[in-house]
Amino acid sequence: MLPDRSGHFDGFGGRFVSETLIFALDELEHEYAKARHDKRFHCEFAYYLKDYAGRPTPLYFAESLSQELGIKRVYLKREDLLHTGAHKINNTLGQILLAVRMKKPRVIAETGAGQHGVATATVAAKFGLKCDIYMGEEDIKRQSLNVFRMKLLGARVIPVTSGTKTLKDAMTEALRDWVTNVGHTHYIIGTVAGPHPYPAMVRDFQSIIGKEARAQILKAEKRLPDYLVACVGGGSNAMGLFYAFFKDKSVKFIGVEAAGKGLSTGKHAASLVAGKPGVLHGSKSSLLQDNSGQVSNTHSVAAGLDYPGVGPEHAYYQKIGRAQYVTVNDKEALAGFKLLSEVEGIIPALESSHALSYLKKMNRAKRKNSIIIVCLSGRGDKDLGIVTGKF
Numbered sequence: 168m169l170p171d172r173s174g175h176f177d178g179f180g181g182r183f184v185s186e187t188l189i190f191a192l193d194e195l196e197h198e199y200a201k202a203r204h205d206k207r208f209h210c211e212f213a214y215y216l217k218d219y220a221g222r223p224t225p226l227y228f229a230e231s232l233s234q235e236l237g238i239k240r241v242y243l244k245r246e247d248l249l250h251t252g253a254h255k256i257n258n259t260l261g262q263i264l265l266a267v268r269m270k271k272p273r274v275i276a277e278t279g280a281g282q283h284g285v286a287t288a289t290v291a292a293k294f295g296l297k298c299d300i301y302m303g304e305e306d307i308k309r310q311s312l313n314v315f316r317m318k319l320l321g322a323r324v325i326p327v328t329s330g331t332k333t334l335k336d337a338m339t340e341a342l343r344d345w346v347t348n349v350g351h352t353h354y355i356i357g358t359v360a361g362p363h364p365y366p367a368m369v370r371d372f373q374s375i376i377g378k379e380a381r382a383q384i385l386k387a388e389k390r391l392p393d394y395l396v397a398c399v400g401g402g403s404n405a406m407g408l409f410y411a412f413f414k415d416k417s418v419k420f421i422g423v424e425a426a427g428k429g430l431s432t433g434k435h436a437a438s439l440v441a442g443k444p445g446v447l448h449g450s451k452s453s454l455l456q457d458n459s460g461q462v463s464n465t466h467s468v469a470a471g472l473d474y475p476g477v478g479p480e481h482a483y484y485q486k487i488g489r490a491q492y493v494t495v496n497d498k499e500a501l502a503g504f505k506l507l508s509e510v511e512g513i514i515p516a517l518e519s520s521h522a523l524s525y526l527k528k529m530n531r532a533k534r535k536n537s538i539i540i541v542c543l544s545g546r547g548d549k550d551l552g553i554v555t556g557k558f
Contacts, residue, residue, distance in 0.1 A: 168413070169480070169483065170363065170366065170367050170479075170480075173363065174362070174363020174364060174366070174367070174450075175363075175479075176366075176479050176480050176482070176483035177483050177486065177487070178451070178483075178486075179444075179450070179451050179452050179453075179479035179480070179482040179483050179486075180363060180366055180450050180451060180452070180479035180480070180483075181362070181363060181450055181451055181479075182362040182363050182449060182450070183362065183446045183449050183450060183451065184342075184362050184449045185346060187346045187349060188342075188345065188346060188349065188362070188449075190349065191345065191349040191354075192362055192363065192364070194269060195265065195269070195353070195364060195368075196363070196364040198265055198268055198269050199265060199364055199368050202264070202265060202268065203371075208264065208268075211264060212260065212261055212264060215260045215264075216257065216260060216375065219250060219260070219293070220249050220250045220251075220256045220257065220260060221248060221249050221250050222249070222257075222375065222379070223379045223383075224244060224245045224246055224248050224249060224376075224379065225245045225248065225383075226242050226243070226244055226245070226379070226380055226383035226384060226387065226540070227242060227243045227245050228240060228241075228242055228387070229241045229242065229243050229507075229511050231510040231511055232506070232507060232510050232511050232523075232526075235506070235510050236526050236527060236533070237533045238526065238529070238532055238533055238537060238539060239536040239537055239538060240388070240537075240538045240539070241526065241539050241541060242380075242384065242387075242392070242538070242539065242540045242541070243511075243513070243540075243541050243543045244376060244379075244380050244408065244540055244541070244542050244543060245543055246376060246404065246542060246543055246544050246545065247513070247515065247516070247519070247543050247544070247545050247546035248546075250289070251282065251285050251286045251289050252282065252285075252545055252546045252548065252549070253282040253286065253516065253544055253545030253546070254373060254376060254403070254404045254407060254542075254544050254545065255282045255283045255285075255286035255287075255357060255403075255545075256286045256289065256290070257372050257373050257375055257376070257407070258283075258286075258355075258357065258369050258372040258373055258403060259276075259283070259286040259287050259289070259290045259355055259357075260290055260372075261368075261371075261372035262274075262290075262353070262355045262368075262372070263287075263290040263291065263293075263294050263296070263355070265353070266294075266296065266353040266355070267294055267296075269353060271296070271351060271352060271353040272296060272297060272351055273296060273297040273298070273299070273348070273351055273352045273353070274287060274291050274296050274297070274298050274299075274352065274353050274354070274355050275298070275299045275300070275301065275341050275344050275345060275348075275352055275353075275354050275355070276298075276299075276300050276301070276341065276354070276355045276356070276357060277300075277301050277302070277334065277337040277338040277340075277341040277356070277357060278300055278301070278302050278306070278313075278317075278334070278337060278357065279302075279303070279306050279333060279334030279337065279400070279470040279471045279472075279473055279474065280306070280310055280313070280469065280470040280471035280516070280517075280518065280545075280549060280550075281302070281306070281310040281312075281313025281314065281316070281317070281470070281549060282313065282471065282516075282545055282549070283355075283357030283358075284300040284302060284313060284317050284322070284324070285313050285316050285317055285320070286357075287300060287322070287355050287357070288300060288316070288317045288320035288321065288322035289320055291320070291321070291322060292320045292321050292322075298320075298321065298322040298323070299322065299323045299325055299344070300317055300322050300323070300324050300325065301325050301327055301337040301338070301340045301341040301344070302314070302324055302325070302326065302327060302337050303326075303327045303330075303331070303332040303333040303334060303336050303337045304326045304327060304328050304332040305331065305332040305333050306332070306333055306334065306337070306470045306473075307324070307326055309470060309552070309553055310470055310549055311552065312548065312549055312552070313549050325340070327339075327340045330464075331464050331465065331473075333465070333470065333473045333474075334400075334470065334471070334473055334474045335447075335462065335465070335473075335474055335475055335476075338356075338361075338448050339448070341354060342354070342448065342449070356369065357369075357401070357403070358400070358401025358402060358403040358478060359373070359401060359402050359403045359406045359478030359479075359480055359481070360401045360402070360447075360448060360450060360452065360476060360477065360478045360479070361448055361449050361450060362448075362449030362450055363450070365449075365450075366450065366478050366479050366480055367480075369403055369406075369478075370403070370406045370407070370410055370478075370480060373403050373404065373406060373407030373410075374406075374407055374410045374411055375407070376404065376407035376408045376411075376542065377395075377407060377408045377409060377410050377411030377412055378411045380395075380408060380411070380540055381411045381412060384538070384540060388538055390538075391412070391415055391417060391418050392418055392537075392538045392539060392540045393417070393418065393419065393532065393535065393537035393538050393539065394418070394419050394420075394421060394529070394532060394537060394538075394539045394540070395408050395409055395412060395418060395419070395420050395421065395539075395540050395542075396421045396423065396522045396525060396526065396539060396540070396541045396542070397409070397421075397422060397423065397522050397541070397542035397544065398422075398423050398424075398425075398469075398472060398518045398519055398520075398521040398522045398542075398544060399422035399423060399424050399439070399472075399477060399481060399492065400424075400425070400436065400467075400469075400471050400472035400473070400474050400477075400518065401474055401476070401477060401478055402422065402477050402478040402480075402481045403478070404518075404542050404544035405420075405422050405481070405542065406478060406480055406481065407542070408540070408542045409484070409490065413489070419491065420484065420489060420490035420491065421490070421491050421492075421493060421525065422439070422481060422484075422490055422491070422492045422493070423492075423493055423494070423495050423521045423522045423524075423525045424436060424437040424438065424439060424440055424472070424477075424492060424493070424494050424495075424521075425437065425465075425466075425467035425468075425469060425472040425473070425494070425495070425496075425497075425500070425521060426440075426494035426495055426496040426497075426499075427465070427466040427467050427468070427496060427497055428466060428496065428497060429496055430494065433463070434464075434465075434466035435465065435466060435467070435494070435496075436455070436465040436466065436467045436472050436473055436474055436475065437455075437492075437494045438452075438453050438454050438455055438474070438475060438476050438477040439453050439477055439481060439482065439485050439492040440492055440493065440494050441455065442454050442455045442456070442475075442476075442477075443456065444482070445460060445462075447462060447475065447476040448476065450479050451479065452476055452477055452478065452479040452481070452482045453476070453477055453481075453482040453485070454475050454476040454477070455475040455476075456475075462475050462476075463475055467497065468497040468500060468501065468517055468553065469500065469516070469517035469518040469520070469521065469550075470517075471516070471517075471518040471545075472518050472521065493525060493528075495521040495522075495524045495525050499521075499524040499527075500517055500520045500521045500524050501517075501520070501554065501557050501558070502524055503515070503520040503521065503522075503523035503524030503525075503526075503527075504517060504520040504523075504547060504550070504554060505558055506523065506524075507520070507523050508547075513543070514546060514547035514548070514551075515543055515545070515546065515547050516543075516544060516545035516546060516547050516549065516550060517547065517550045517553065517554070518544055518545060519541075519542070519543050519544045519545060519547075520547075522541050522542065522544075523541060523543075526539065526541070
């Protein structure tokens with residue numbers, strides 16, 4: 168499986184960074200390569216996933232939701248039940264173990280919705296590492312609960328006031344920090360983006376989602392699902408679900424991007440549906456940019472999807488036709504948020520609500536009596552302040 172030795176997924180990915188970071192990336196690539204063949208690392212990682220994070224997560228048959236939508240069977244992969252409330256802990260546990268192996272006393276991270284920041288602060292507290300989190304000023308306002316959680320866990324939250332003051336700018340500032348402090352700092356990137364080896368490494372840490380789901384659906388239904396559906400910002404929860412099913416050609420992948428206020432308005436975050444190839448944050452992928460190549464501003468009601476790029480492996484999946492990428496706007500996502508809350512008693516994250524909302528549009532799936540797995544990437548506690556007064 169890709170990437171190749173240079174970190175490319177058939178033209179996407181690679182490394183586009185300053186010389187200062189090459190040493191740190193080489194060091195990380197080398198340490199991860201050793202860890203992949205180290206039984207002790209795998210045992211330690213598995214232990215923390217199980218006894219600390221709470222894996223395996225259930226594959227829940229959402230009977231009421233299925234009936235409401237007219238779909239035969241909708242299953243939810245319940246990443247929202249993990250410690251810290253989202254799938255992000257899978258990746259941060261893997262990376263913190265690498266940071267410890269590399270003897271790095273400090274970790275940094277970017278965050279949008281705050282879930283990756285909380286997960287990073289959590290593992291830093293567990294392993295006794297200093298932790299700084301970069302977060303856009305706009306996201307700090309709309310995700311104040313997660314800001315408090317990070318600070319409670321001992322992390323320093325650094326406001327980013329440049330650009331749109333959201334996830335893109337937080338990642339830019341984190342990279343600047345890393346350039347200055349490569350000797351003692353590890354950057355825990357939160358998604359399947361960034362320079363090689365991050366896209367493949369984060370995918371591998373998140374692939375536990377799909378490995379579990381594949382075994383669980385075979386046990387429950389004695390066959391594979393017809394569709395996998397997941398929201399896509401940077402794309403780690405989606406890639407985590409999709410990857411284990413890559414060779415199962417009968418299983419269709421659907422990634423749901425944020426259409427924001429509508430594609431025609433330009434206020435969206437649909438990097439695959441409306442973007443074109445370019446370089447952002449150290450790798451080549453599909454991104455939103457103007458005719459001069461300047462990165463476009465984005466918008467989504469879900470802070471975790473408010474990003475103008477996407478992981479390079481998703482761009483590769485789109486190129487070869489392995490996955491279909493679609494969009495859901497803010498209004499539709501809010502409706503998905505409300506629907507799952509009312510019919511299943513499960514409050515989803517606004518990011519996951521995009522994937523849930525798209526189920527309403529899957530008319531072919533309804534006609535074919537399909538089985539669908541949706542990645543419920545996180546819980547919606549963090550979003551209650553945003554949705555208040557929206558219904």
